[in-house]
Amino acid sequence: MVRPGLPSRLESLPPYPLAGIPEAKARLAAAGRDVLDLGAGDPGLPVPEVAVEALREAAGRNELQKYAFQRGLPAFRRSIVDFMARRYDVELDPDREVLPLIGSKEGLAHLALAALDPGDTVVIPDPGYAPYFGGPHFADARLETAPLLASNGFLLDPAAIDAARGEPRLVYANYPNNPTGATAELGYVQALLETTARRGGILAYDNAYAEIAFDGYRPPSLTETDGWRENGLEFHSLSKSFNMTGWRLGWVCGGAELIGRLSRVKGFFDTGPYLGIQSAGSAVLDHAEAFLVGQVERLRARRDAAVDALRSVGVEVEAPRATLYLWFRTPAEGSSREFVERLMEQEALLLLPGSGLGAAGEGWVRASLTLPRDGYGEVAARIARAL
Numbered sequence: 001m002v003r004p005g006l007p008s009r010l011e012s013l014p015p016y017p018l019a020g021i022p023e024a025k026a027r028l029a030a031a032g033r034d035v036l037d038l039g040a041g042d043p044g045l046p047v048p049e050v051a052v053e054a055l056r057e058a059a060g061r062n063e064l065q066k067y068a069f070q071r072g073l074p075a076f077r078r079s080i081v082d083f084m085a086r087r088y089d090v091e092l093d094p095d096r097e098v099l100p101l102i103g104s105k106e107g108l109a110h111l112a113l114a115a116l117d118p119g120d121t122v123v124i125p126d127p128g129y130a131p132y133f134g135g136p137h138f139a140d141a142r143l144e145t146a147p148l149l150a151s152n153g154f155l156l157d158p159a160a161i162d163a164a165r166g167e168p169r170l171v172y173a174n175y176p177n178n179p180t181g182a183t184a185e186l187g188y189v190q191a192l193l194e195t196t197a198r199r200g201g202i203l204a205y206d207n208a209y210a211e212i213a214f215d216g217y218r219p220p221s222l223t224e225t226d227g228w229r230e231n232g233l234e235f236h237s238l239s240k241s242f243n244m245t246g247w248r249l250g251w252v253c254g255g256a257e258l259i260g261r262l263s264r265v266k267g268f269f270d271t272g273p274y275l276g277i278q279s280a281g282s283a284v285l286d287h288a289e290a291f292l293v294g295q296v297e298r299l300r301a302r303r304d305a306a307v308d309a310l311r312s313v314g315v316e317v318e319a320p321r322a323t324l325y326l327w328f329r330t331p332a333e334g335s336s337r338e339f340v341e342r343l344m345e346q347e348a349l350l351l352l353p354g355s356g357l358g359a360a361g362e363g364w365v366r367a368s369l370t371l372p373r374d375g376y377g378e379v380a381a382r383i384a385r386a387l
């Protein structure tokens with residue numbers, strides 16, 4: 001019997017924005033090129049020492065070898081709740097209002113199955129993080145994109161939620177923002193929540209970059225808004241704050257009803273992060289503030305060096321107040337993808353074309369602050385040669 005073709009959901013799925021990078025890197029490296037990868041948002045700095053110590057200790061503990069299940073390690077949930085209380089003065093129930101995630105990405109994507117019926121409307125930012133598209137796509141939802149425009153500080157306009165066709169049952173928003181580096185204030189988050197709630201939707205507020213902020217700026221949390229438990233969920237990640245991208249650990253907090261729904265869905269897909277990693281995550285969060293001082297300072301130094309270097313070759317770029325991304329207009333003729341491909345082939349420099357993250361990203365390029373501070377002179381020289 002002939003096997004049928006791809007299922008339609010897969011057939012119509014565009015390639016993942018970063019999917020080609022490992023292959024391109026391997027090909028260039030095999031050709032002896034000195035590859036500079038500013039593609040993925042991976043700080044590449046050491047993880048906190050307490051993470052390594054806790055994981056080493058956990059690896060020998062038999063009770064941590066078992067299935068984690070959804071609720072996971074009580075100590076991790078306790079540490080999350082304490083961290084959120086110190087950080088945002090919010091009181092969360094560790095048993096009902098937080099859920100460990102295998103990195104925040106899977107939670108963001110799985111949420112679509114906990115929030116949407118086929119044909120329901122979801123509002124996603126354009127450009128935006130790919131799982132906001134992927135989850136709803138697999139849930140057969142109707143996608144409404146809200147363009148993030150420079151003229152509006154790259155904020156998702158609440159009017160786009162009001163204008164969405166159908167009933168927007170889910171809205172994704174992310175500040176500090178990947179890829180634009182844009183930041184938001186608490187009043188804006190409150191307005192976003194209220195507009196979403198008025199239309200009967202759930203606001204998925206992605207705060208993966210909550211800790212990577214500079215110049216005295218403190219990103220707000222959805223948990224600081226009024227009425228968030230009924231209509232919102234906030235996603236956090238240990239990936240960028242603590243350089244633990246590969247460890248796959250994050251969490252979501254929200255009212256018990258919404259947390260319960262997501263947990264139900266996930267129960268059929270995964271069995272939670274390894275308890276040893278959760279134990280390490282607990283240690284990391286308990287010592288978060290001490291680690292973050294140096295982490296933020298190192299990334300700020302990278303940001304300043306990168307901005308200076310790019311400006312020195314004529315690239316117009318703003319210094320972001322948060323995140324590890326520079327977002328700038330394509331500094332050459334042609335599409336952002338053409339420019340990025342030319343940089344890759346001619347200069348072995350990997351960046352991300354804005355159009356890979358949504359149509360409204362066309363005309364923009366993203367560079368991640370993945371190199372040490374002294375690496376950006378070389379990046380700028382390579383860009384200058386490709387202009």
Ligand SMILES: Cc1ncc(COP(=O)(O)O)c(C=O)c1O
Pocket residue numbers: 041102103104105106129174177178206208236237238239245248249250
């Ligand atoms: C906006 C945003 N949210 C969430 C994540 C996911 O992080 P993780 O799954 O590693 O927790 C990323 C990673 O790039 C991101 O850019």
